[in-house]
Amino acid sequence: MQEMQQKPKEDRPVSKPFTEAADIPVSDPTPVMTFSPVELSTPDRMVNLQIKVSVPSKGDDLPVILLSHGHGPSNFISSLHGYGPLAHFWAAHGFVVIQPTHLDAKMLGLRESDNPEAPLYWRSRAEDMRCILDHLDQIEDTVPGLGGRLDRSRIAAVGHSLGGHTVGLLCGQKVTDPIDGTEVYLADPRIKAGVLMAAPGKGEDLAAFATERYPVLGTTNFATMTTPALVIVGENDWNPAFSDRKDWRADAYFQSPGPKSLLTLFGAEHGLGGIAAFDAKETTDENPERVAALRALVWSYLRTALYPEDSAWPTACAALTNTANPVGMIHCK
Template identity: 55%
Template sequence: MTDPTPAARPTQVLSICPIVLPAPGRPVELQLRVSAPVTGDALPILLLSHGHGPSNFLSSLNGYAPLAHYFAAHGFVVIQPTHLDSKTLPFRGSDHPDAPLFWRARAEDMRRILDQLDTLERAAPAIAGRVDRSKVAVLGHSMGGHTASVLLGARHRDPRDGSEVSLAEPRIRAGVLLAAPGRGDALSQYAAEHYPFFSTIDFSTMTTPALVVAGDKDGSSHLTTAGPAWHADPYVLAPGPKSLLTLFDAGHGLGGVSGYDAAETTDENPDRVAVVQRLSAAFLRTQLYPGDPAWQDARNALTGAADPLGRVESK
């Protein structure tokens, strides 16, 4: 499939890490990686949220290189935080009320980044003055997809007191949810006992435009009894405008988005990763720059392929 996105010829990328942001009230300061094209101005921002995952380093600012590199090479400033649930930090087994997934802190990390863009640019002079702060998107995989969903408007009830929690971030204009969790009434017994906040997720308030990407072989039986269709719930249960990319024969790794040659990818397929890269970038490009034909071009390229690796529907 030819690359339909603008700047289809990738540019050189710079990567700066760690950048440390002050984080009062957080157990540790917030560490980030920033990846950006070497040249260009008025660059859009992509907040990239890692998954929970079993690996030591993929779930941190050091993971998700296939996505970070691609988006930076195609014109985005990609910002990757290390969330508190990362195995590089000692908090998964803590007695913190939101451990081990830290669903609330993850979204707060992204808000903190947007609040401190001045600090971030001072720490990374190579991008100073080159960022368009009016064009912000979020992309997350697995638990990172959940983080993206609440930033885009999905809501929970706090399992401690039943109060409604809204973490919507109005500065984020569009998002991509990769293999994200679905509705709360289809949880496995394990998920219901260990991650009770999942049970109250409400996608009806997720009004910001989003692309949901789901693998049709992603059963995630440790989390749900609904099978692969569960990961399409953020599309099915949210209001438009939304799009759903269903990847054929794809598991939870969607071909390998979390890292190059990662052992935990059960469905490794570079062509599948390329579809995720291209369709996600094209969707965000058109959402951030209305009138840009990237999304329609990408859809046409997918459906026009001799052996399509997925299908797209929209509402």
């Protein structure tokens, strides 16, 4: 057997233990139960809606996060199979996390369909989230050990990239249907708080390349997005194919009415450190500590947004500010 030659010690990458929450105070974790797929009957949809449900092993009156994946280039990350670094953490710290596979998931093979909504399926995505809320009884009955444990008055929606656009629709942003020119408003009052991660900005500043391919994004308007929300952006998340403006993805904060918060992650690109999957090759800015901070800050934000008496969010903001090397900065309005 040929022996493997070891690199000289000085050439080896430094191995450091990663942290779960980057020194942001969070609750103690519990084991997580994951059940998938749960299939919801959707007769008017091209295929039935499949979801994955992640549940803490103990606790009652559990708040809910609907987690919307991005469009993305991968076969399976942009589906119920992705975003493990976020879903598992939030479930371990007391949320029930529900992840749909939207019709634009590459694994479904529908992006090149002649459906007029292809390739983004922007309206269908929002309807998927509403469908989940309409079928919470079925979900509770299907997932072992979940029955009677949901707090249906405390529901949040979280999304990355195109998923952020989906969450924006549920929180009240408007778009114009490029097919018939009608204004579309899909806000759902059951969603009490939103988190938009690296979401598209206002339509007026969409670049010509993206406008030609994704015309609905050219109509995004945040003026009516009144649901409380946390907007998360990467400092280096800029693609001229989508906008000439480097702060374009922060528009959901600046162009919408309060209450809103903005988390800017220093040095982060569109993958925000690797939130879509563990060790995904498409992550151009892999940084486990950044992911740890992001998921802990989202947890803290949602705890206070859904439980106003909970001081998790101001405590987390103070912890971020007071650390020696903060991973980002927060603004609120």
